[in-house]
Amino acid sequence: MPRDASELLAFDRAHVWHPYASGVDPLPVLPVASASGVRIRLVDGRELVDGMSSWWAAIHGYRVPELERAMTEQLGKMAHVMFGGLTHEPAVALAERLITLVPKGLTKVFFADSGSVAVEVAIKMALQWAAGTGRAQRNKLLTVRGGYHGDTFGAMAVCDPVTGMHSRFERVLAEHHFAEAPRCRFGDAWDEDFIRDFRRKIETYHHEIAAVILEPIAQGAGGMRFYSPEYLRRVRELCDEHHVLLIADEIATGFGCTGALFACEHAGVAPDILCLGKALTGGTVTLAATLATDEVARGVSSAAPGQLMHGPTFMANPLACSAALASIDLLLSSPWRERVRRIEGELERGLAPCRNAPGVRDVRVLGAIGVVELEEPVDMLRVQPLFVDRGVWLRPFGRLVYTMPPYIIDTGDLALVTDAIRAVVGVR
Ligand SMILES: Cc1ncc(COP(=O)(O)O)c(C=O)c1O
Numbered sequence: 001m002p003r004d005a006s007e008l009l010a011f012d013r014a015h016v017w018h019p020y021a022s023g024v025d026p027l028p029v030l031p032v033a034s035a036s037g038v039r040i041r042l043v044d045g046r047e048l049v050d051g052m053s054s055w056w057a058a059i060h061g062y063r064v065p066e067l068e069r070a071m072t073e074q075l076g077k078m079a080h081v082m083f084g085g086l087t088h089e090p091a092v093a094l095a096e097r098l099i100t101l102v103p104k105g106l107t108k109v110f111f112a113d114s115g116s117v118a119v120e121v122a123i124k125m126a127l128q129w130a131a132g133t134g135r136a137q138r139n140k141l142l143t144v145r146g147g148y149h150g151d152t153f154g155a156m157a158v159c160d161p162v163t164g165m166h167s168r169f170e171r172v173l174a175e176h177h178f179a180e181a182p183r184c185r186f187g188d189a190w191d192e193d194f195i196r197d198f199r200r201k202i203e204t205y206h207h208e209i210a211a212v213i214l215e216p217i218a219q220g221a222g223g224m225r226f227y228s229p230e231y232l233r234r235v236r237e238l239c240d241e242h243h244v245l246l247i248a249d250e251i252a253t254g255f256g257c258t259g260a261l262f263a264c265e266h267a268g269v270a271p272d273i274l275c276l277g278k279a280l281t282g283g284t285v286t287l288a289a290t291l292a293t294d295e296v297a298r299g300v301s302s303a304a305p306g307q308l309m310h311g312p313t314f315m316a317n318p319l320a321c322s323a324a325l326a327s328i329d330l331l332l333s334s335p336w337r338e339r340v341r342r343i344e345g346e347l348e349r350g351l352a353p354c355r356n357a358p359g360v361r362d363v364r365v366l367g368a369i370g371v372v373e374l375e376e377p378v379d380m381l382r383v384q385p386l387f388v389d390r391g392v393w394l395r396p397f398g399r400l401v402y403t404m405p406p407y408i409i410d411t412g413d414l415a416l417v418t419d420a421i422r423a424v425v426g427v428r
Pocket residue numbers: 114115116117119148149150151215220221249250251252253277278
């Protein structure tokens with residue numbers, strides 16, 4: 001029997017843990033009844049225009065007929081079957097599709113069940129590759145500050161040491177090398193000084209580094225910064241020079257939100273290992289993938305035990321693979337580049353007035369991502385209801401108010417989002 005909203009909220013508050021929330025005195029949450037298109041419908045009937053795409057995932061919006069059809073068809077065959085010793089059409093078809101879409105050379109696909117797990121798998125691949133190619137002493141990674149790669153222990157260890165959770169779990173986190181965050185903004189003229197710290201770190205420590213891991217072009221939850229493609233090209237060159245693998249974490253940037261299908265394309269580079277997730281299934285069900293080159297696969301197999309040591313229970317879930325195939329088909333058959341370009345222009349115009357507002361440190365836009373960075377952390381208790389009153393769903397964190405709307409959002413709905421951001425920031 002459906003319970004009323006107040007009972008649901010009371011039980012939720014007492015028993016259900018939410019992301020990054022207290023289990024004792026959590027911040028308020030809103031009960032959702034349904035979602036379709038770009039709108040999230042609350043139990044009390046209010047509708048919110050989604051400016052978050054459910055954390056960079058629902059790029060086509062909600063209740064998308066093409067995705068629902070693919071999943072329903074798959075449900076008629078099997079929702080899941082184990083992947084150890086078995087295989088199936090949705091996984092093979094998706095692997096084939098991904099290999100043709102991603103930057104060249106990535107020919108091996110490992111399906112994981114979340115972005116963080118895809119990062120764990122990428123790290124394992126790199127360490128096993130190092131061992132298999134006679135570089136067993138290379139058991140560290142090099143990354144840049146300002147990064148975010150997930151919340152599991154391996155991933156946390158390469159997140160930004162300040163905005164990440166290093167201080168909480170210091171004693172159990174692996175130690176890696178950190179170069180300064182890329183200082184060159186997307187579109188800035190290149191200066192060799194921008195790569196100096198990274199170059200120094202890789203030159204000094206390459207004998208202990210198996211791989212560099214970073215988010216290409218757009219750093220997400222570690223600071224929402226966009227950096228120059230030239231920086232990524234230099235990183236690729238330096239990795240090659242020092243026989244270090246490059247892991248591109250495109251879990252947030254994959255599938256178009258920076259204006260390129262994959263952010264690596266801005267720089268024309270291909271990584272040795274690539275992580276995908278989030279928008280892979282169009283925001284329907286959880287799935288992630290770690291892709292690698294033949295060379296990485298050969299390296300992994302060249303040292304005992306000769307196998308990649310990972311295998312989640314829900315690996316290559318057929319329902320998720322079917323959703324992913326349908327999502328990719330839908331994306332590629334849509335005018336997504338034009339849509340993202342239009343969103344970029346509207347975000348630029350809509351957020352520009354925040355630029356000189358008191359309390360605003362920076363405004364930046366790339367593709368379908370718009371960011372207003374404030375001087376002080378956002379007071380969520382104050383700000384969240386203000387957004388809801390204006391009919392939009394946004395979820396700021398730290399000093400960052402940002403949006404990454406579904407690509408199908410129209411001009412009027414996007415204006416609601418940017419108007420709400422301006423209002424919260426105190427700009428008319
Ligand atoms: C770049 C990046 N890597 C990894 C992750 C972790 O993905 P998940 O939350 O699916 O574990 C995220 C999630 O925000 C991300 O943005």
